[in-house]
Amino acid sequence: MGDEPLTPAGRLFLQEEMRQVIHCVIGLRNPIDVETVKSEIRNSTMLQHPRFTSLMVRDERGVEHWRATQIEIEKHVVVIEEAVGEAEDESAINSYLAQLSIDTDALSVEKPLWEIHLLLAHKCLIFRIHHALGDGISLMSMLLASCRKLNDPHALPTILHLPSSSAKAKTNPFSFSNLLLALWFCFVFALDFLLRCLWIRDSKTAVSGGAGVELWPRKIATATFSLQDMKTVKTAVNATINDVLFAVISSGLSRYLDYRAPNGLRDGVQLTGLAMVNLRKQQGLQELSNLMKSNSGARWGNKFGMILLPIYYHRSNTSDPLEYLKRAKKMIDRKKRSLEASFSYKIGDFVMSTVGPKFASLLNYRILCHTTFTISNVVGPQEEIMIGGNPITFLRANNSALPHALILNMVSYAGRADMQVQVAKDVIPDPEFLAKCFEDALLEMKLQVTAKV
Known part of the structure; x- marks a missing residue:
């Protein structure tokens, strides 16, 4: 061969x-x-x-x-x-x-x-x-x-198949109003993406990175969430786990910025996250046999697009915890109607094919320098599993440093979700406190939901 x-x-x-x-x-x-x-x-x-x-x-x-x-x-x-x-x-x-x-x-x-x-x-x-x-x-x-x-040593872990995100977002995909909205959001988000490549960037805050920050020393802390708590919160506004995750990030970062810059940040400042979206037809994890088929729609490799997910700083002592969730749901619902992830993938593929990987990498690097953080979320097995006969107690993930001073990677496993909070320690010296801000944000939302029941 x-x-x-x-x-x-x-x-x-x-x-x-x-x-x-x-x-x-x-x-x-x-x-x-x-x-x-x-x-x-x-x-x-x-x-x-x-x-x-x-x-x-x-x-x-x-x-x-x-x-x-x-x-x-x-x-x-x-x-x-x-x-x-x-x-x-x-x-x-x-x-x-x-x-x-x-x-x-x-x-x-x-x-x-x-x-x-x-x-x-x-x-x-x-x-x-x-x-x-x-x-x-x-x-x-x-x-x-x-x-x-773990409870059946001869059986492979159950693969949880998720419905397509685009399918979940559209109640009546053929209506004229849905078509107009989809076209509008496609235009707005594609334009935003292109402008981010050129010159638009987030305002400077206590969690901002920039060119060269990927070389700076790093620290990592772990924020741990109960999946049941996340499910309890998401039912409050008919949201998804991803909606809750972004609400937690928005609320947690507001808490942290209140601590780091209590008087130096205006309310409503935008911090943009760069999220990776799986573009395979079947969402979630895949059977390995499907991934290894060259003609499979779920094929092996790097099959993801990027979307820009803006969150906003609000003074945490004056905000209703569930307002973060409502804003996150509204924003993500709009993103689901657009083709931003597919657009970013196609643009990247076109640039790679026409002008080569060097220019494409500079383009991606520029987007990273113009945003505030990276976020990924992988749904792991919902049951306890073992490898080589040794039971697994946790699954986590993180990746190499980027120009961002804040990188968030979440993996769920057996009823809990661990989010690795990777930071450039010269920018964010206390990632353990930031991780606690995220954990407290979810607990506060849960208390608000249960108090209304």
Whole structure:
């Protein structure tokens, strides 16, 4: 079999400005046996996928290709036997991840672009995978194919199929008013996206990043939410979990900015988030067999678009907690009517194909510098699972640093959702407090809902 060219998105993530590594963090209940892990890797579905058994090579024109190679497991497994510092497990793991987030050069092109780090003292396993290999949906689906249900050791985890977001947004897609609204929102959001590429940027606040911030030292904290609390809140205004998530971010950031700049910020200041949207026809996680079919609409790789999600600062001591949710729902409902995510994907693909990855990466970098934070949300398994016979206690994810001083990655698992709060520590020195602001925001919304029942 000959070399296979990289996809346009894969080439984008190899550029210096957009070099990205995904970290999937797995907490385990029992101590880790290194030889068992290596054996599981050798027999895993991961090594049946050509992306994980190929080198990234460049031809004489500098164009990247995948070339099949033999895997040497020892080169891909990094064993850390001693405890990371003197902190408790969660802080130690987050400290280790913060170091990895600015160490993108560690994934050498001399071997396939993935590693597994074993933190033995903390019973934690970290998959380190270059974004050129695939997006969060692809990689989480790959991980789950290697796991089994805790209460049924021979059964694969249940894949939760979600309805299409566009289908949920349209009650009568063929009505004239819906068509006009969709066209209007497409125009407005496409124009906003283009202007962000050119010169429009968020106002400077205590959480703003900018060019070069991706190189600054990082800190990571974890905000933990109960999925049942999120479901309780979302029923108050017939919202979705994503609506609740953005309401929590909006309220939590307002709380934090009240603390950092109590008198220096005007009410209503916009902070724009950059969200990644899965563009596969079937939302949520996928069966690995579908992802690996070349003719599948759910195909493997990087199949996502970007949307701009504005939130607004409001003094937290004067705002009704549920107002954040109502504003978030209204904004996201409008986004669902538009084709912004598809538009951004098509524009990126066009730029990559016509002027090349260098210009495309500069365009993406500019959008990042003009917005305030990045957010992603992956729906994980809703039941307890195990890997290699070892029960999983938590699933988390984060990625390499970006020009943003604030990066938020949420993964749900077995009734709870963990959001990794990654910050540039010279801009946001106290991510633990910011994480608590997010947690308190959800609890306050829940209290407001239950008080009205």
